[in-house]
Amino acid sequence: MLEKVVRWSRKKSPWILHLNSGACNACDIEIVAALTPRFDVERLGVLLKATPRHADVIISTGPVTRQIKDRIIRIYEQTPNPKFVIAVGACAMSGCVYRGAYNIMGGLDQVIPVNIYVPGCPARPDAILDGVVKLLGTL
Amino acid sequence: MNDAEIIEKGKALLGDKLLEASNPAVRRIFLKVDSKDLLKAVEVLKNDLGFAYLATISGLDIGENFEIIYHFGKPSSQLNLRTQVPKSNPHVDSICAVVPGAILYERELQDMFGLVVDHIPDSRRLVLPDDWPAGNYPLRKDWKFERPLEKIPGGKS
Numbered sequence A: 001m002l003e004k005v006v007r008w009s010r011k012k013s014p015w016i017l018h019l020n021s022g023a024c025n026a027c028d029i030e031i032v033a034a035l036t037p038r039f040d041v042e043r044l045g046v047l048l049k050a051t052p053r054h055a056d057v058i059i060s061t062g063p064v065t066r067q068i069k070d071r072i073i074r075i076y077e078q079t080p081n082p083k084f085v086i087a088v089g090a091c092a093m094s095g096c097v098y099r100g101a102y103n104i105m106g107g108l109d110q111v112i113p114v115n116i117y118v119p120g121c122p123a124r125p126d127a128i129l130d131g132v133v134k135l136l137g138t139l
Numbered sequence B: 001m002n003d004a005e006i007i008e009k010g011k012a013l014l015g016d017k018l019l020e021a022s023n024p025a026v027r028r029i030f031l032k033v034d035s036k037d038l039l040k041a042v043e044v045l046k047n048d049l050g051f052a053y054l055a056t057i058s059g060l061d062i063g064e065n066f067e068i069i070y071h072f073g074k075p076s077s078q079l080n081l082r083t084q085v086p087k088s089n090p091h092v093d094s095i096c097a098v099v100p101g102a103i104l105y106e107r108e109l110q111d112m113f114g115l116v117v118d119h120i121p122d123s124r125r126l127v128l129p130d131d132w133p134a135g136n137y138p139l140r141k142d143w144k145f146e147r148p149l150e151k152i153p154g155g156k157s
Helices: A002-012 A026-034 A069-078 A090-094 A125-137 B003-017 B035-047 B100-113
Strands: A015-020 A047-049 A057-061 A084-088 A104-106 A116-118 B018-025 B028-033 B053-062 B065-074 B077-086 B091-093 B116-118
Touching: A015 A026, A015 A069, A026 A057, A026 A084, A026 A125, A057 A069, A057 A090, A057 A125, A084 A090, A084 A125, A116 A125, B003 B018, B003 B028, B003 B035, B003 B077, B028 B035, B035 B065, B035 B077, B035 B091, B053 B100, B077 B091, B100 B116
Parallel strands: A015 A047, A015 A057, A057 A084, A084 A116, B028 B077, B091 B116
Antiparallel strands: B018 B028, B053 B065, B065 B077
């Protein structure tokens, strides 16, 4: 019974953290666009949080640079369990054109576990929203 | 002042310190000096020829030597000051005494080429990550990057 309530509340209010690990800002603008009233994500309970300590879902964009690798791991560890990671954009999925560069670690999954990949360069707000909904569907 | 006048004046002021001067296109001037005369040449460019704006500094790895190009500009023309230092002893003088804004480009030169800029006011690392191993200079031609093996979550299918 209690488990049911916990799962219901988790599904109904995924608070997100917007994280940029070295992106060109295109995906970030799309994420911000997805949070506007036009797409109305609050009907799904999605709220943008300023700190990883309040967030359930990390939405991350961009390839992981060598400089930010340790910081990303730290942000991931600061997020309370259960935590989910969505990689938005081609760079966060695989490193894309930056793959193999000397200061790039590759995609986000080289550093922290990733639950959902959202393709696109940049990903459309609808696609990002779809990624969040698919994540909620797996709960 | 047109291009020919700038070159003439530069020749007169720098004398035999000026090794080469060319004017391959309109408003593009290339001067070459020895690396030990660099500071004097930059001083002349700034104070006498009016090239007060340093656009950037570029470095080139040309085999035995490094070539360093200082790109100066003023509204009427662009001037590129070239100098070379040997790879075995890569020391070049800082021009921060004349152009204080050059420090960012000089720190980047140190990071990317392993050049030693003498008398630089602040020689901390600028562009490379904090945990970068010492002695690796990405823009040198003989530097090879070995890409770490990628993890594939869930394995290859």
